[in-house]
Amino acid sequence: MEQPAAFNVLRGSSTADLILASDFAATTGRTVGSFSDLIPRLKTGYAVWETRPPAPGDRSADDHLDRWAADVRASGLTVRAVLGYCVGSVFGAGLVERVSAWQEPPMLIVFDPEVPHPALLHRHYLDAVTALAGFMTAAQVEAARREGDVALAEKLAMTELAKVLSDLVVAHGEPALTGIGLAADRSAELLGGFRAFLSYLVSAAELDPSRGWAAATAITSATEHNGLNTLPADRREGAVAREILFDLPHPELLRDPDVAAAVEGLLTERER
Known part of the structure; x- marks a missing residue:
């Protein structure tokens, strides 16, 4: 198939199965881990596409989701999982909702999910x-x-x-x-x-990811000012369906082999 216009292909595949990864990964000079660090550690044979960041401008969240969803639907592939990192987890929840309009809902795995403020x-x-x-x-x-x-x-x-x-x-x-x-x-x-x-x-910040996150698995770092760690106990309870904690700083979350093993386990669970 043609190269998707709105995504970077992190892994190709001959199967009809796809994982979407949502992150602003093209930030110049980025020092934190990215999905380019995580994906090579996964054994899955699924293709993996990462959202290509939009150019700055007065585009809405729906504009971004429309652009990404159009590429996915045109591919004819089946989305098995959506991964979201930090604020990318907000768009990840939106992608799950869009994709669920034409196929069975994919699983959502979020890493230090955070709503912009x-x-x-x-x-x-x-x-x-x-x-x-x-x-x-x-x-x-x-x-x-x-x-x-x-x-x-x-x-x-x-x-x-x-x-x-x-x-x-x-x-x-x-x-x-x-x-x-x-x-x-x-x-x-x-x-x-x-x-x-x-x-x-x-x-x-235009999106409310709460419904999508409530069905998601969150992978959480030990950094106090990131992700679910910023929430008071009463709001953290029930924010996600399942939380897996790692004694790691936020920037290392997507680089760690134990995190990759946890993601692999979640993907394998879904296949059963």
């Missing part, structure tokens, strides 16, 4: 500042962090906060990257990737 956007902004810190003076880094804190404190709407934080990353990052001699097009790619990522987070 202003503090999450701010946290990713601080991560971006940290990544740029090696090219900035201590005073410049402090100024960037302070301006991000002010933006969060203003309690802006998510869309507006994303724009402010993206503009701040460009304002501080562009001179820092120019200062080390990075080409303008490469600098624009790096900084534009952050804007696209925040746009992705904002669109995901």
